[in-house]
Amino acid sequence: MPEIQQLGVRAVAISVDSPEQSRDLCKKAGFTFEFLSDPNTTAIRAYDLLHVGAGAEGHDVARPGEFLVDSNGIVRWANLTEDFRVRARAEQFIAQAKQLK
């Protein structure tokens, strides 16, 4: 999402994947945003997004969720899908980033 960066907003993706897996994914897909690894689900639980046993082999994973946090650390937008096939679209991210002062 290079447009997001041009709007002065950082994009960070968080999952239980290891840093190595995330790096491979970045390379493969040519992502421009940063990946953080949360194997112990500490951040995932802090945001109440834990999906118990939903990963392969019954691993706990994050349910999809997107947040926009402003420079003061306040949540400005939150998107919690009720269907994991339906995710926030790139246009939504761009529209939200544009609204941020």
Add this chain to the structure above:
Amino acid sequence: MGQRRRNWHLWAGFLLCLLGVVSYFFLFYRWPVTRDVPWVNFLILAAGLGFLISGLRRAFGQSQDFKGKIAGPILGILSLAAVGFFCFLIFYATKQLPKSAGAPKVGQKAPEFVLKDENNKEVSLASLLAAPLPNSSTPPKGLFLIFYRGYW
């Protein structure tokens, strides 16, 4: 008794029902417009069921002209199973997500965290908000946090 014709409507219906399910995963899942509401797949499945009904009517209503009294019910049940599986996934299975009632809401402080990035370096929410973006000298205006399932 004359030669009975092949009942191709039954087979076309069955194949369309299979295609209508399989194409979602291999093709139409890729684009949000055909993924969020799988309308292309529903159209294919509707066409498949239409052909099946037509084939069954031929097999049982015009059985002097058409084959399919045995194949028809078998293909019909397999097709219904495929359509049922697809509907179960779309209308039920992928909606089984935790409520996440405790997730931070608009106007609330985003919870702090410390995690490792792809270079094994520890970063926190505060450091992500303070560090300038690449090709920039000022901190970002904000931060998108995108939680995803990952490939575990």
